[in-house]
Amino acid sequence: MLKELKLSHLVSGAVAVLVGYTGSVAIIFQAIEAVGATQAQANSWMLVLGLGMGVTCLILSMIYRMPILTAWSTPGAALLAVSLNSVPIAEAIGAFLLCAALLTLTGITGWFAALSRLIPDTLASAMLAGILFQFGLSAFTALQTDTALVAVMGLSFLLGRKLFPRYCIPAVLAAGVAWCAGTGAFGSLDALDLTLARPVFVMPAFSLPVLIGIGLPLYIVTMSSQNMPGVVALKACGYDAPVSASLTVTGLASLILAPFGGFAFNLAAITAAICAGPEADENPDTRYLAGVMTGAVYILVGLGGATVISLFLIAPKALVAAVAGLALLSTIGNSLSAALSDAKGREAALITFMITVSGISFFGIGAPFWALVLGLAVNHWLKAPEPAPVRV
Template identity: 75%
Template sequence: MLKSLRLSHLAAGAIAVLVGYTSSVAIIFQAIEAVGATQAQANSWLIALGLGMGLTSLGLSLWFRMPILTAWSTPGAALLVVGLKDVPMDQAIGAFVFCGVLLTLTGLTGWFERLSQLIPDTLANALLAGILFQFGLSAFTALNDDTALVAIMGVNFLIGRLWFHRYNIPVVLLAGCLWAGFAGSFGDIQQLDLSLSLPMPVMPGFSVPVLIGVGLPLYIVTMCSQNMPGVVTLRSAGYQPPVSASLMVTGIASILLAPFGGYAFNLAAITAAICAGPEADGDPKTRYLASATAGVLYCLVGLGGATVISLFLIAPKALVATIAGLALLSTIGNSLSHALSDSQNREAALITFMTTVSGISFFGIGSAFWALAIGLTVDHLLTRQTQSNTPTTAHQSR
């Protein structure tokens, strides 16, 4: 396995971890503040989340030989920011355990895997393109924030496409870091937190109102806004993901790590696309090494706790946005191409894409779920209408 490890795997894994943390770690901090956690408990949350993502990603990737990456539930964290106000810590932990149990049961029953197989490939690709679109767009809007940095990274990206395609993204990241360091774009080094972090368990307490008001919504948004796009990401990359097994693993991890602050784990979408795309490896059979690398790095970041997180936070936003957008560019293009390739399903795919990009949210559930629901409805109606307008063979013979 180590003989097949390449620089592109290491780069894709590192970029996935960088994007995973910088894109949503601020929401985690807000959720921690909402429940009134102490500094020691906050550090424990970061350890649990890092180790949870790292161990589940590493285990699933190596076992199934697929670029399966897991993540904390970002919409779930946003839900907790509001839902955990005035909720005692032990009851919040109880809600996390309850969510983990529901995730595990979902994997055991297999109903979610059967549901995911009903999604047409055109809609799946449209959904993925819509999810990743904002990240691709951010690479260009970042030109307003740091024109020189983004321009240098863009020029290196074009040169890399011509001369060293396999190592393109690592070289672009290195060029961006060197320029940012030269220009003084990194944050204040004094913001680094060098304190030692240790896991601190809290015994769960169970309250029916909290289980219903926090645990159940946490499960719903994690399934609809995270796990479904995660399945779609792997399918769009040409894999048949072990959905039920992955849900069982992430569910059990959620149960075991909930007392330490690991509130919910799920299949990743955006970061998984980085590891499952052609930039990680031209051979789909060995792209799992990229997600395995990310798993190892997640573990190291988790063990580093507050120190590593603060290091991520001082990185220039334009650097992170640009490298993420450029790394996902091929995946976005391929997804759009496949989504719009079939003229019969083109309207439904386009509606799915536009709804996802819109960012709408109802009942605390994000646009990915509603895009899929609307897209499937439109696809069903248009397909049925097309079939009803197609003359039968018997009719044509008259």
């Protein structure tokens, strides 16, 4: 394994962790604040979330030799941030355990894996392109907020693609960090929190209204808005992921870590695309090492506790946006090309893409789920054979 390890694997893993944390860590903090957790409990949440993602990434990527990445449930965190006010933390933990049990049961029964096989490749690619579109776009909208930084990174990207394509993204990241360090763009080091995180166990309590009002919705949004896109992302990159095994592993991790603040783990989509695309490795058979590196970095971030998190937060937003967007350009382009390759299914793929990009939400369920539902319906309707003419 070490002989096949490349710098691009490490950089892809680091970028995936950077995107994973900076994209939603603020929402996690809001959820922690809503439940009234102490500082020690807050540090415990961040510790076990990092460890949970790291260990599950390592297990799945190494066993199945695929870049299978996991993540905390970002829409789940958003749900908790608005739902946990006045809910005792012990009852919140009880709701986390219910969600974890349902996630594990879903993996063991295998029904979700059977459902995922019904998704056409064109719709999978369209959905992935739609999910990643905003990240690609952010690399260019960041030009308005930090023109010089993004221009330097963009120039590094163009030079890298021409002269050293394998190390293009590492060069972009290095150029961005060097520019920020030279111009003093990083935030004040006074914001660093040097506290070491330790796991804090909270004995769960079970309240039927909280279980129904928080635990069940947490499971639904995690499945529809996270696990489904995660399966689709890997499928669009050419990997037949072990869906049931992945859900079982993430469900068990949630069960074990829920009392310490690990509210829900699931398959990742956006960060998985970073490690499953050609920027991570030209050889699809060794891209799993990018998943392994992601797991290792997640574990280091988790062990570092609040110190590492505060380092992420002082980085300029334009730096993160540009690195993520440029790293995903190839995956977005390949996904769009695959989505539109079948002329008969082009309209369904476009509808799937457009709905995903729109960001619409109904009943608390995000756009990727509705894009897939409507895309499948349109695809079935347009590809269904026309009824034979009635002879008189």
